[in-house]
Amino acid sequence: MTQKQSDKRSEQGRLNRCGGPFAAILSTAVACFQGGTPSLAAEPPVTGTRQTYAIAPGPLASALNRFAEASGVQLVYDSALTRGLKTQGLSGTYGPREGLRKLLDGSGLSARPSGQGSYTIEKTARDDSSALGGEMLALDKVTVVDNAEADYDPTDPYDKTYTVSDTFPATKTDTPIMETPVSIQVVPRAVMEDQKTTRITDALENVSGVRPQSSLGATGGFIVRGFRNPLIYRNGLMSIPSGFRSEFDTANLQSVDVLKGPASVLFGRTEPGGLIHITTKRALDIPYYSLEQRFGSYDFYRTEWDATGPITDDKTLLYRFAGSYQNNESFRDFGSNDRIMVYPSITWRPTESTDFTLNIEGLDQDYQGDYGVPVIGKRPADIPIRRAFGDPNDPLDNISRVLLGTEINHRFNENWAIHNRFLANFGHGDETFLNPTPAFGNALNPATGILQRNVFFQRYDSEGYTTNLDLTGKFRIGPTQHEVLVGYDYFRSFTQYRTQGFYNTPNPALAINIFDPSPSYGIDKAVFDSAVLETEFANNRSVIKDEWHGVYFQDHITLWDKLHIMGGGRYDWIETGRGRGSSFSAADKNLPDTIRKDDGFSPRVGILYQPWQWLGVYGNWTTSLGANNAGISATGKPFDPQTGEQFEAGIKTALFDERLIATLAYYHITKDNLLTPDLTTADPDDRVAIGRQRSQGIELDVTGQITDHASVIASYAFTDARITKDNRTLNGVVRGYEGNRLTNVPEHAASLWIKYDVNGYEAPEGWSFGVGGVLAGQREGDVENSLQLPGYVRMDAFAAYRLKVGPTRVTTQFNIRNLLDKRYYESTDPDINVSPRLGVYPGAPLTAVGSVRVEF
Template sequence: MTSSVHLASSSCASHCKLRSIFQRYTVMATTVLAISTGGAHGEQAQPGAQQGDASSDDSQGAYTLPALNVTGDSLATERNGAVNGYVAEASRVGTKTDTSILETPQSISVVTRQQMDLQRPASTSTALRYTAGATSEKFGGFGDYIDLTRIRGVDADYYLDGLRIISNAGSWLPQIDPYTLERVEVLRGPSASIYGQGTGGGIVNQVSRKPQAEAVHDLNVQYGSFERKQIGFDTTGAVNQDQTLLYRFTASGLDSNGQVEDVHHERLYLAPSLTWLPDERTSWTLMATHSREPDLPNYNSLPAAVLGLNNSPYPQINRRRNFTDMNFEGSSRRQNSLSSLFEHELADGWTFTSNARYMYIDSDLQRGIVYGYQAVDGRPQLKGTYEQTSAQVNTLSLDNNLRGDIELGATTHTVLAGIDYSKGTVKNDLYSVGPVLFDPYGSNYRPNITPDFTASRAAPWRVKQAFTREGLYLQDQIAYGHWRLTLSARHDWSKTDDQTHSYSATSRTTRQYDKKWSGRAGLSYQFDAGIAPYVSYSTSFDPLLGTDYKGDTFIPVESRQSEVGVKYHPHNSKTLMSAAVFQLNQTNVKTSDADHLGFSNQAGEVRTRGLDLQATTEIAENTNLIASYTYLDNALIKDSRYQGKQLVQTPEHSAAVWLDYLIGSGPLAGLQLGSGVRYLGETYGDPSNTFKVPDATLVDMALNYDLGRLLGEWKGSALALNVSNLANKQYVASCSSQMYCFIGQDRTVTATLNYRW
């Protein structure tokens, strides 16, 4: 329900509990390690199994698992998604077929495992810092604990292995540990023609690490700023000698404080998976995830007036102070999922795919909220409220499709036809007490009362929604010489039953039916030199879950986009560049409620015009460059209250450059150095556009050393150092109103010792 930062207690009980978790995890990891090392070393892959790249080229560094080459084999592409280097040539995210990024008439970026291994992001959203069109910094220091990314000015939909993660903000949103991912794919613009109901900005698809035949194991330990301690373990290989049954087990444990005093984060994340390859044409993968966070942190939002914004006459407060009652704090989150990915190649080149996932998210949040301020005797007094929030989300998602190639005269048609279905329930209970005034500048800078929730429980804010979503889609990718024409159409049906208490003892029940056609048409020309200009038009709609502060259900968002772009990828090169200009129009867009933190309103119509530039290339041997730039010009062109204004938390300009170099010879051979610069443009801080949040330029750094180059006995070991915000720039990440601003992430330093064998 709320996107404010959440507090978590750091009691001895929680520390003891985490130590117990780590002890159990160590026993588990040791057991799996003993089994896996006795498994499939030296075995030859059977034709039906996917063989990993076992070359272990020293130039790739010793800290990554062996990557798999992207091939034309559809099962390999779907099952592993692995890439050597930073440039992915193919992705299913744009079409659900094995189509090269060059031939997809839409803007796509891929963050590979190798890039993540060097930059070591703490979350999926921070993995997108160097990706064009993606804004992942709006919550600053809170960004490691919640994945919220804006694409082209719109909050993106998050997917896992091609299936949407349906959630309610009251559940504090599900989060996937990036250590368990093979790659992160970003598709910019409306994608409803194949994915169904969703936002018009784009999607973020997280691709899990899948089982592979070659036995490979990875163990790493981290220690960093704010007493961050993390351990990760990943093992994969064949269960049987003929390599028709493959396993993977990935796990991580985290114990960390935060840049604000008295916050604590604990997490145990487990991701086992099993792949069955009964023959060369069939692949069935079962995957599960379990995440348990007994302690969640809270950075809280703060008014602009106490952060030096909006020409404030008040002194800035101490950014490291925690302005909440720690005697009250205590929040937790649990997350479980079970997925099935099935694929079978039929006769005559046709392939049937069936994917399914059940996901459950449960969170209990007990925290304090800073709810603006009030001037008392010429000094601002913060207003604090006490909140208890319980939220649960249950979802079942299914996607089945059939794809194949048809030759018609001089044209080749890659046809995709599918049906998907999802259903679930969203529950959210909120009780609050307050506000309580307190002085943030004094020695007693926290509210301190014994909250009584009796009245709030008698008249709560409570939402229960049950929904079903159904869709039929058809796509035809037509190749004629150098021309590529992509046509997609989809029809969706949606039903939502809503029961809401809006701070009232009585409830209001509504039922909402929606149905809509969505489509996409894209045309590109493939030059022999690897240049591909394209033009596309796409639409989408999203029947939103949730309600506003008054308890009114949201009406569907409708989007339409025109895009013109060009991509450049020379054959067999390690270079991919793209440029796109676009206009995106959306009606009924959700915008932050300036008066009620964590709630949203709906605007009339937002028009966004922009430019995305992205380049990923190996500019010289062992030297990689990533560069991106985004320009966004957005305005509310139809709105009863804010017409003509720009959206908050949406920079007009943003840019990033990353460069890394691996020393291949000499006394420093095996040392990889990387550095990046991120520019976060200024943003408006409130819907009325009365003040701006200043821009910020941040510097990141990465070092990785292959210890095997130092001593042969240490082969497979690597030592890494990562620094985010090297200069420790003190900045404000964003504001959604004058009352709610989020401090930026301070400098974080992380050292990692990695062993792979």
């Protein structure tokens, strides 16, 4: 069990004080006879959160009663199971699941979630029945549901709630969201399953202030609070060391989290807009198997699988194997995708206090690079969005990645623990495509529609290693409760990057008319083969080095259970460089001359006041530090590191019995030393720092359960992101971009997704319906603000039916994306492969997906 999974979720319920099944059956029968709702106790529900317990060692039955009274959870068990058993007691602050695990330690019993706010106590080595007074009773027939509580449980594969009360990236500890003075949003697994998302790009549409930033039609990064972010963190560690394009399939993901604002204090190299973090599935100690088949528009076929459970009878060795295979065409001409992802994981628990997890993730994707449509005037060209300007003979492109991760957790006692994580990343990219040429110039004649092209090839191979060591602890000094974190992390990566072909010199024989492209299709394969053997400039090979290590600390102080003060800081040592040459050996030789060493301190302070349990008012100040290793100047020298600073204030609420969490935030962020292509040189890798950018705005995020039937995830963002200082010059003249809006950032954006479960979200059978939409206002396509992408509203919907066939659950579902078949454009290329005027990526038209899922 990871630190993130340390249970701290709110629990509410009624207590079955008798502890036996007879009371449950009798009270249910009486309630049904009277026409009322079944109740297992006379007392009203008790609203609970993480509790501090002081239960002395002694009889287990008495301890369970005391635990239930304090926590408000409902316990269902056969009293014969606890007869004669003792417990070592419970001392400290726990959530219900962790507290029960501690109480039952050594008893041969375990607690199994059996409904909202209820747990069934049963033998760890499970019997088919238990004896009570000579009568055999099947506990599995007892169903207890408390409608006052709903909270996301990552250890329950059947959990369909949208409510999430805690998240790892905010503090790296088990502090609840409502007590954390930062803005953080979580997209749980249930949302991804309802929306049938296959990439994190689609999942992040549910979070305010986050926009996709595609490159070559694939995931190249995201924009968070106005700033581009190519980095993705996975289980606490950086997962894309080079920042190059990559994909993340959702089949093995448990959640996607976005920590808003600078997160350098805990994670080191991050962008000031925010941190995107994915949490993968963990091995469970209960058997679970799932197989799903999807099929849809554009010859879309996708198979997902998930299997987990114990390997040994004592459940000290667990496994999980998840993955997916997807094959589809595209609404774009010549577009296709063939992707497989496999994810085996194993967890070993040698003792109650120690666990070790090993996971491997392999992804291989063949696809067709696509730079979108060009711009005429100030808008995307008025041509069919299916029309692409590649070629049917263009070789397929490839992205592949292998991740090897480990995690060790050891708990010294109830309050202190140590955590170590390690991740090795091996990435590869190989792409050949017809490039608009010159890629950063006037490749298109808007009057004639003639687009000049040539063949271009790029390849990268990267390896990265990152690890950390965290010590977490809880203690009390006088009236103050402290939750502390002290840690160290280290990151090192090397990337080889090679380009071939032509990006600046057009081949007249490859020119194409964007209004009538058919006559230009069918380029001889030999043209591609010969082009990738030639190069247009001398320094076409690069070696990129990136090395970071830092120490950090954090203290979360609570006074009177209402005032939460968080303070911390981090000191980084950075070494970056990029050597270039006509060969990799020459680039290696030139690397030492480009090495730049930096260091810096990144603080974070925040305060949150809860006048009531359901309301919190907070504010924070934090900074960020990021190396500019992605580019070098025309003189071959690296740049000063990027720095960011944020001020934020907001309100958090937990409504409907703490099942719906909402965050309203105002922020102001500045970022210095941002890099952009140097248009004064012929080398596309040359960069220049434009000075300072500023982003400020208001964000609202709402996630959770309104009732047992209605679930919602929604967002709104007002973002004012601009260039406030520009140092670039061309021919001795200042470019004067001050005041221009940042690219691909809408001033107004929103999303809404509402689901209605006819029989309740926990019901194993019944209909579910959902409808939602994504809104984005007009966006600037480049820093010159010379082109605009029109605003749009996209509607989505789904319907599903769940039924049980014996012990098996079967779910059939039908999703429609872009229900109204609206034309819209997602983004421009971020000056990586082509000028923004030559690369605008359209969104998909109406797309339908059907699925059948079997779980047992």
